[in-house]
Amino acid sequence: MADANTQDKREIPYVMAINEGVHQIMQELDDTFLLGEDVAGVGGVFGTYRGVLDKFGPERAIDTPISEKGIVGLAVGAAATGLRPMVDIMFMDFLGVCMDEITNQMAKMRYMFGGAATLPITVMTMGGAGMSMAAQHSQSLEAWLIHLPGLKVVMPSTPYDAKGLLIAAVKDDNPVIVIFNKLSLGIKGEVPEESYEVPLGKARIAREGTDLTIVALGRMVYEALNAAEQLAELGINTEIVDPRTLQPFDTDTVIQSVKKTHKAMVVHEAVRFGGMGGEIAAQIQELAFDYLDAPVARIGAPFSPVPFNPGLEQAYMPNAEKIVAQAKELLDR
Amino acid sequence: MKELTNEILNNLYVCMVRIRLFEENAGKLQENGKIPGALHMYVGEEAIAAGVMAHLSDQDQITSTHRGHGHLLAKGGEMDKMYAELFGKVTGYNKGKGGSMHISNLEVGMLGANGIVGAGLPIAVGAAFSNKFRKTDRVAIAFFGDGASNEGAFHEAANLAAVLKLPVVFVCENNGYGEFTPQAQHQAITDVADRAAGYGMPGVVVDGMEVIAVYEAAGEAIDRARKGEGPTLLECKTYRFYDHSGVRGMGFNYRTEAEVERWKKRDPLDLFKQHLLDQELMTEADAAALADSIRQEVEAAIEFAENSPDPDLSTLLEDVYTN
CATH class of the missing domain: 3.40.50.970 (Thiamin diphosphate (ThDP)-binding fold, Pyr/PP domains)
Known part of the structure; x- marks a missing residue:
């Protein structure tokens, strides 16, 4: 037992x-x-x-x-x-x-x-x-x-x-x-066996860091965590915010993180144009503009339907490598 | 089915006159600029709401259409809160947030007029699901038009209700036009009830200008639903005496005066009044006294609505969510 x-x-x-x-x-x-x-x-x-x-x-x-x-x-x-x-x-x-x-x-x-x-x-x-x-x-x-x-x-x-x-x-x-x-x-x-609630509208810090905030949606949290390990080898300490609830959105947690790290990136699997990343980036610049050392970076899928071919599909989806590349650019490394 | 007693006949007539006078006055108020937005009126179709709703209690549910005032009145809606809603006042059924096209009162089982054609049908199926889930003998009625019978929502609702054997009656108010397009141009059938066969349910056609015919046909369908025998599609042939929206509408030339006049000769209120007079169940004096008393109800309700406050601007964001 x-x-x-x-x-x-x-x-x-x-x-x-x-x-x-x-x-x-x-x-x-x-x-x-x-x-x-x-x-x-x-x-x-x-x-x-x-x-x-x-x-x-x-x-x-x-x-x-x-x-x-x-x-x-x-x-x-x-x-x-x-x-x-x-x-x-x-x-x-x-x-x-x-x-x-x-x-x-x-x-x-x-x-x-x-x-x-x-x-x-x-x-x-x-x-x-x-x-x-x-x-x-x-x-x-x-x-x-x-x-x-x-x-x-x-x-x-x-x-x-x-x-x-x-x-x-x-x-x-x-x-x-x-x-x-x-x-x-x-x-x-x-996962606990008993029934429990994760409150709606509350984000989670999936990884604590000091140099860069990545707001990652859904499965992109895992890609961001993977990227963070690679970035750590370059001496970049990444904080990852998992919003968990998209509406209502926990703006406070994101803003607190950005005020600490001064750099922000949003990652989602949805098409970048018109995606939630635009809203999050807008909120960051409205509420933490003076804290930002660089424009908010956004990673999403390109403006295309999802392809069938596995190679094309992999090229289409955001992943850790794309996050690392974008982070290096953002941090000028 | 409840036996058609003199009391029921009287109630049917009262119901129809209340709808007619409510709508005639709503039309005038809109033309005078007192009611904002669109107003789709039920004049000409009163026999259907009256004949169907006579079988229902507050525990039974209905979903409605753009043309929902008559349905709510027949379901037990009060004129003062209805006019107040049409005026957009805070005392209205929807606190001024819905207006004519979304007027509702859940307390009497009226789950809303609907601004989306056909959208009420699946919602009525859901109410019927609740009734069955709770092992009650309540029924749900979905009112819809000939135009809505071309929407996917109609077909999905009909199939779902039939396969789950839910206590719902689909009442088609076929007024011959989907907005401004005549039926012959929007579907290749004459009887919407034909579509029932495709879903394995009975389809019944009835003269929607004859309230007793509607009452009897609706009673059979509702009994069937209450007994757990599944849905029925009941088509009532009718006509809207006013335009699609407003009394004279937007002035589109899509139907002839002769056609309108021909239908007005079969005004459901006139037909039923004559029946009651012929049967000596009512006198001209009774009819006049009834109309007077309802006019007073209408006047008082309009006064209530006019004197009611607008919603405070602080209520703008209320009721988007519940806490």
């Missing part, structure tokens, strides 16, 4: 952390239900919902037709009448199919109704490239979502945050979009 000490250090993959979070929150809140394409019978195409049907039955784990507008619209109506829907949109790219339900219904109903409606909806979806899934199954479209008042948006990088942010998202009485990352599914990390 494991003692408390080894339990604390239990490491499980990102996919299992999500699965455990789904099970625990559905156990805790009996007004929750799981809805989506192939979430029940096969437990989700990524395995994130395995066992949910067996544990909670067909009334709370529902396979739907391939019908994203119907799924999200149903969630809006169910939430407005008192339930707490957890819906899965298999790939983030499919948000395009249900963008009216996200944009014009879910995000706005509370405001339009003068506060009369409460919509505790969690939309779980999978973003990111790196698996040769090509242009319609690989995007990072968080910029679409952070622009919509009424929505909260989280993007967990670690297994710990995947479980804790998911549980917090479901408990939150606002609509929350949880963007998981498909390339991170196998990444292992420490």
Whole structure:
């Protein structure tokens, strides 16, 4: 039998952390239900919902037709009448199919109704490239979502945050979009067995440093950590901020870090133009202009759809090498 | 289905007159510049809201369209809070944040008019899901137009409701136009109800100008939903006497006066009044007295709305999120 000490250090993959979070929150809140394409019978195409049907039955784990507008619209109506829907949109790219339900219904109903409606909806979806899934199954479209008042948006990088942010998202009485990352599914990390929440709207310092602040979104946290090790060999001590929640954004943590390091870089997998990096860079220059020794650097994907060919895809995605190269330029090394 | 008693007949008539007088006055107020924004009125279609809602309680839910005032009135909406919302006042149902196109009252199960054509259908399916999840016999009704039946949301909602066997009734108010485009130019079918077959649910066509016909057809569909037998698509053939938006609208020349006059000869209110007179269930004097009393209700409600304050500017960012 494991003692408390080894339990604390239990490491499980990102996919299992999500699965455990789904099970625990559905156990805790009996007004929750799981809805989506192939979430029940096969437990989700990524395995994130395995066992949910067996544990909670067909009334709370529902396979739907391939019908994203119907799924999200149903969630809006169910939430407005008192339930707490957890819906899965298999790939983030499919948000395009249900963008009216996200944009014009879910995000706005509370405001339009003068506060009369409460919509505790969690939309779980999978973003990111790196698996040769090509242009319609690989995007990072968080910029679409952070622009919509009424929505909260989280993007967990670690297994710990995947479980804790998911549980917090479901408990939150606002609509929350949880963007998981498909390339991170196998990444292992420490995850407590018990249920816990990672508070929405709070960033995490993924690595402490003094010379450069990198704000990295989602899986890019790992690329930034890798880059930081390489930069350390050059004597550059990098601080990495993982925002975890993109909306509402924890500006304070970023600004505090930049005021310490005087240099900032934003890294995300989404296309650079119009990506969240622009917003973060703008906030840094508004709130910490006098502390900056150089313009805020931004790394994102080039202005192109995600390619299929593995070589092209690797060239397309931001990675540690690109971060190191940009950091050297920024620090004039 | 509830037996069609004299009391129900009377309630149907009251409901229709309340909608008609509410809308006629809303139209005037908009023309006088007192109501900002767009106003899509229900004049001509009253028999549908009245006939369907007669079967519902506050526990049942509806989703509505651009043309939602009649639905809310029939569902139990109060005129003062409705006019206040149309005026954008803080005393309105939506605290002045929604207006005509988003008017709602969750307390009576009215989940909102909707500015997006067809968007109410999946939301009604969600309300129906709640009803089934909680093992109640409540039903949800989605009102929509012929134009909305071309939206993906209609098709996804219909399929989902049928396959999950949810207690919902899809009520199509076919007024012959998708905005300004006549039905023959926006779909290659005459009866929207034909589409029900594609989803494995009954499709029923009814004369939307005859409130008793609507009442009876809606009652069957709603009973079916309450018994757990799944959704029905009920198409009510109707006509909007006013323009798409506003009374005279934007002056587009898309339908003839002769067509409008032909439909007005089948005014649902006139038809039903004549029926009640013929059946000696009402006299002309009764009708006049009723109209007078509703006019007073309308006047008082408008006065309430006019005298109500605008939302304080400090409320601009309220209710984007809940804490």
